Amino acid sequence: MQTRIVSIIRRILVIDDGGPFPLRVGVPAESNFNDDNPGDLYEFEVPAGAEITITMENTSGDLDPYLTVIGPEGVAQQNDDRTQGDRDAEVTLEDTPAGLYTVDATRFNGVDGPTSGTYRLTLTVTGVDTPEASLDPLTAPPPYSVPFTRLEYQTFGAGELDADNPE
Numbered sequence: 001m002q003t004r005i006v007s008i009i010r011r012i013l014v015i016d017d018g019g020p021f022p023l024r025v026g027v028p029a030e031s032n033f034n035d036d037n038p039g040d041l042y043e044f045e046v047p048a049g050a051e052i053t054i055t056m057e058n059t060s061g062d063l064d065p066y067l068t069v070i071g072p073e074g075v076a077q078q079n080d081d082r083t084q085g086d087r088d089a090e091v092t093l094e095d096t097p098a099g100l101y102t103v104d105a106t107r108f109n110g111v112d113g114p115t116s117g118t119y120r121l122t123l124t125v126t127g128v129d130t131p132e133a134s135l136d137p138l139t140a141p142p143p144y145s146v147p148f149t150r151l152e153y154q155t156f157g158a159g160e161l162d163a164d165n166p167e
Contacts, residue, residue: 023054023103023123031105033063034116039106046125048098053124056089056105061117064108065089072099 020041023029031040046052056065067089068078079089105121107113 020102023121025123025125029121030059030118031121032061032116032118033107033113038111038113039104042103042105042121043100044103044123045100046096046098047128048096050096050128051092051094051126052096052101053090053092053126054103055122055124057120057122058087059118059120062115063087063117063119064113064115065119066106066108066110066113067091068104068106069093070102070104072097072101 020043021029023042023044025044029040029042031037033039052069054067054069056067058065064087066078068076069091070076071093077091077093079091081087081089103121105119107115
């Protein structure tokens with residue numbers, strides 16, 4: 001029960017910073033953890049019957065990655081070390097129910113963790129048809145907190161932004 005409470009508290013904090021971030025098959029997410037940013041949240045959806053593997057690898061520093069994956073039914077599964085002596089984290093879920101999954105990527109001991117560094121988070125889904133991931137970051141614009149209009153290449157726009165006309 002403690003894990004779910006911590007994840008909910010972290011979710012509130014991370015959403016204020018623009019997360020949770022989308023996690024897509026074949027498109028690794030990379031970020032860093034330190035005392036100012038001890039964790040990130042990611043979300044992805046899968047159909048029923050999939051086998052999901054989420055891997056979190058340390059790419060620099062002394063970071064000790066820690067993963068919590070929360071399924072659509074609220075069940076959490078955690079992993080600190082992929083194998084004995086390996087500080088990278090990995091969670092594999094088989095025959096999953098369909099729905100939205102949340103990945104709480106952090107470091108060992110979370111906010112109080114003594115390690116820092118960069119990481120790479122990778123999602124692998126097998127056993128079901130999944131759409132091919134696009135490597136073009138503009139195919140899915142970031143979740144802006146204000147309405148926006150997307151301009152195509154070599155298209156121009158003009159306007160004025162102020163408190164009365166924020167668009």
